Amino acid sequence: SRAVNNYDASVEALSQEQYQKVLDAAHAYNEKLAQNDALTGLHSRTYFDIKLANIENKGIRPLCVISCDVNGLKLANDYMGHLVGDKLLQTVAALCKESVRTSDCVARMGGDEIVILLPTCPREAGEEILAKLRRNFDRHNACSDQMPALVSFGLACAESADIPASAILVEADREMLKEKRSHRKAAHERIKQWIEQNMDVVVSIEDDRY
Numbered sequence: 001s002r003a004v005n006n007y008d009a010s011v012e013a014l015s016q017e018q019y020q021k022v023l024d025a026a027h028a029y030n031e032k033l034a035q036n037d038a039l040t041g042l043h044s045r046t047y048f049d050i051k052l053a054n055i056e057n058k059g060i061r062p063l064c065v066i067s068c069d070v071n072g073l074k075l076a077n078d079y080m081g082h083l084v085g086d087k088l089l090q091t092v093a094a095l096c097k098e099s100v101r102t103s104d105c106v107a108r109m110g111g112d113e114i115v116i117l118l119p120t121c122p123r124e125a126g127e128e129i130l131a132k133l134r135r136n137f138d139r140h141n142a143c144s145d146q147m148p149a150l151v152s153f154g155l156a157c158a159e160s161a162d163i164p165a166s167a168i169l170v171e172a173d174r175e176m177l178k179e180k181r182s183h184r185k186a187a188h189e190r191i192k193q194w195i196e197q198n199m200d201v202v203v204s205i206e207d208d209r210y
Contacts, residue, residue: 037108039086040093048107051117052165059161060119064126066133067172068096069180070112071150072191079195079203084147091149095140099133115169123157130155148194150187152180 035047043051055063070092077085089112096106096114105117118126130153141148154176156168192203 037093040090040108042093042097042114043105043107045107045109048105048109048115048117051105051107052169055117055119056165061161062120062122062157062159063165063168064118064121064123064129064155064157065165065168065172066116066118066126066130067154067156067169067176068092068114068116068133069152069176070114071152071180071184071187072148073112074209075188075191075195075203075205076147078209079201080147080199088147088149091140091146092151095136095149096133099136100129104129115172121157122159126155126157147198148190150183150190152176152183152187154179 035044036042037044070089073085073088076088089108092114093106093108096116100106100116100118101121103119104121105119106114107117108114116129118129121129133151133153137149137151140146141150154172154174156171156175158165158168188205192205195201195203
């Protein structure tokens with residue numbers, strides 16, 4: 001009958017609408033996964049690459065980049081387990097996020113590497129943000145009951161679009177590696193002491209893995 005046919009059509013239309021909602025929700029979820037790092041809640045490398053390309057295409061300057069590398073993550077993973085290492089990464093991520101502006105992009109590039117994009121940020125402001133980062137990490141590390149979150153930083157800036165964003169990123173990495181090399185021994189020694197004080201183990205930092 002006409003009534004039955006109308007009912008069947010309504011049910012089919014409703015089902016299609018519900019199915020589309022499921023598809024839309026799945027798409028939104030997958031997009032969120034692609035744009036965010038599941039462990040730390042920071043932006044992903046995919047999102048970072050898109051953001052950097054957008055900044056470059058629009059010629060946004062001044063631009064500062066802060067490269068960050070977590071010292072001693074492998075020590076934490078090997079001697080205290082990956083859950084502790086994960087917690088350390090989450091702590092570092094939270095400290096980075098609370099130190100920057102809402103317009104900045106904080107992304108985990110993989111492993112123990114985090115990069116912060118500071119668009120429309122002159123060098124003086126970038127140096128102030130870096131100083132704030134260091135203060136926040138020092139405050140955290142003053143708490144003896146928490147594993148030290150020791151991070152090497154590198155800052156690079158450009159006022160003109162004549163300097164490509166990729167070159168700023170390379171310079172920030174270079175500055176970070178300089179700091180990491182100069183602080184590596186002291187950072188590993190501090191982490192070694194903390195682990196030995198809190199775990200019944202002897203830590204060897206002479207191993208080539210570290």
